[in-house]
Amino acid sequence: xxxxxxxxxxxxxxxxxxxxxxxxxxxxxxxxxxxxxxxxxxxxxxxxxxxxxxxxxxxxxxxxxxxxxxxxxxxxxxxxxxxxxxxxxxxxxxxxxxxxxxxxxxxxxxxxxxxxxxxxxxxxxxxxxxxxxxxxxxxxxxxxxxxxxxxxxxxxxxxxxxxxxxxxxxxxxxxxxxxxxxxxxxxxxxxxxxxxxxxxxxxxxxxxxxxxxxxxxxxxxxxxxxxxxxxxxxxxxxxxxxxxxxxxxxxxxxxxxxxxxxxxxxxxxxxxxxxxxxxxxxxxxxxxxxxxxxxxxxxxxxxxxxxxxxxxxxxxxxxxxxxxxxxxxxxxxxxxxxxxxxxxxxxxxx
Numbered sequence: 001x002x003x004x005x006x007x008x009x010x011x012x013x014x015x016x017x018x019x020x021x022x023x024x025x026x027x028x029x030x031x032x033x034x035x036x037x038x039x040x041x042x043x044x045x046x047x048x049x050x051x052x053x054x055x056x057x058x059x060x061x062x063x064x065x066x067x068x069x070x071x072x073x074x075x076x077x078x079x080x081x082x083x084x085x086x087x088x089x090x091x092x093x094x095x096x097x098x099x100x101x102x103x104x105x106x107x108x109x110x111x112x113x114x115x116x117x118x119x120x121x122x123x124x125x126x127x128x129x130x131x132x133x134x135x136x137x138x139x140x141x142x143x144x145x146x147x148x149x150x151x152x153x154x155x156x157x158x159x160x161x162x163x164x165x166x167x168x169x170x171x172x173x174x175x176x177x178x179x180x181x182x183x184x185x186x187x188x189x190x191x192x193x194x195x196x197x198x199x200x201x202x203x204x205x206x207x208x209x210x211x212x213x214x215x216x217x218x219x220x221x222x223x224x225x226x227x228x229x230x231x232x233x234x235x236x237x238x239x240x241x242x243x244x245x246x247x248x249x250x251x252x253x254x255x256x257x258x259x260x261x262x263x264x265x266x267x268x269x270x271x272x273x274x275x276x277x278x279x280x281x282x283x284x285x286x287x288x289x290x291x292x293x294x295x296x297x298x299x300x301x302x303x304x305x306x307x308x309x310x311x312x313x314x315x316x317x318x319x320x321x322x323x324x325x326x327x328x329x330x331x332x333x334x335x336x337x338x339x340x341x342x343x344x345x346x347x348x349x350x
Contacts, residue, residue, distance in 0.1 A: 001313040001348045002031040003339055004321035006062060006221045007050075010041035017329045022050045024333050026057040028340045032090060034062035034185075034221070034321060039104040042068075044077050051085035060090035062185050062221070062321075063167045067096060067107035071119045071139065075126035079157040087158030092185050093119065094167035097249045109253075113176055114138065120164065120180050127162060129153045165219065169255040171201045178205025183217030183319075188244065188256060190295040191311035193263045194220070199316050213316070220312070221321040224298045226305070226338045233300065234293040236325055238285035241293055245269055246276025246284045265292055298322070298342075305342040313348050 005025040007018045022033045033050055037043040047059040059081070064074060074091070082089040095101065095116055098109035118136040126132050131150035134141045142148030165183040168174045177184045178201065186198055199218065206213055223240065225233040244256040251273065260269040268289050276284035298305045312320055324335030343349055 001309065001317060001343070002319045003343055004032040004034060004060075004219065004221075004319050005030050005336065006034045006036070006321045006323045007046070008323060009036050009038065010046045017332065019050065019053060020329055021324070021332055021336060022057070023054055024336055026054040028337065030057055030336075030340075031319060032058040032060050032321070034060045034092065036062055037065055037068075038096065038100055044081060047081055047089070048084060051081065051088060056088075058088045058090055059085060060092050060165070062092040062165070063094035063096075064092060065096050065100070065105070066093055066116060066119050067101040067105040067109075071122035072126050072132065072141070074119075075123045075153060076155065078123070078162050079127055079153055079155040082157040082159060082162050083155060085158070090163045090165060090183075091123070092165040092167060093123075094185070097255070098253055099249060111138075113172055116166065116173075117176060117180060120166070124164070126153050127157060129156070163217070165217065168198075168202075169259055174198055174201035175205040175208070178202035178216065179209045180205075182215075183219050186218070186220035188241075188259055188296045189220035189222065189312075189317070190263055191308065191315045191317075192295060194312075194315045194317070197259060197262050217319050218317050219319040219321055220317060221323055222296065222298050223325055224305070224322045224335050224339055225325040226300070226302065226335050228301065230294070230300050231290065234290050234297070237293050237297055238288050239281070241288045241296070242272055242276055242281065242284040245288070246272040247281075251277060260292065263292070263295075265289060268292070298339075302338050302342045302345060305338065306345040309342055309346040309348060313346070 025033055035043050035046045043061045043064050051059045078091045095112040101107050101109040115138050118138050122134050129152050131152045132141055133150040163182045165185050166177040166181045167185040168177040184202055223237055227233050245260050248256050257269050257273050271287045272284045298308055322339045324332045326332035
């Protein structure tokens, strides 16, 4: 099992800190450094900056927003980043949610599975540098009855095949991800539930495409905090968990809330959402069960974290992406180093 690092969203006064974290992850031998975008910093600019200041770590978008760009533009960006980084780019895509898609990008959040499938097909076709033509429900290239003609990408990516990941939560999205992508970006993964909530759906998609899980990258992100006070460390992530389970999306379209329900927290997920949507964020955070946090983060001593890493590897995770917590840069860097120590103690290194 490999390790990754997730910088999250750039900005909030942490620009220099995030770069230092990426550089330390590069020095420690982490496999990939991911960055995110929603309605703040854009991810290609961040990854170009990180790639220019690191040596060997891969850089990946987790995620690049599908509603933000035409698929041909995404193919151009991916090819450019792969070329500039010396073949270190990984393309992670996602449809976001209705609030961001419609409120920020002005793109209707409808038929997300079909849109994602067409988007991936166009991106792959464009990155292969064949002349681009496509007839689908959501995109038609070139536009009919006009001056447009099929043209091909002029930038040469470093590699013939740029790894393509999709952020997936729901069963249908997971199955499609297994069918059309090279990897899955997962959030709130529990080693105890990941087979039921994710892997069986990914496997079904691979089988539909006539493929196995060999070479498919199962890549969840877990917050990481090191220390002896497990309860205190878990409390650090209460607002984070409450935000996603309670406030990310509408009452009917909160994919994280639905995931918590599939993990067996139906009653708790409903209470968290009720309080969060009523404006009681503190009450929502207090309602998050300790067990839910402990199952979806890496908390405690290096030995305890090593044990959890073994559980994730046994469950089928191939790249474990860490989001090291800390109020200072030194704390985040220490957590980053603890991650490599834990991996070594787990016996999972190659």
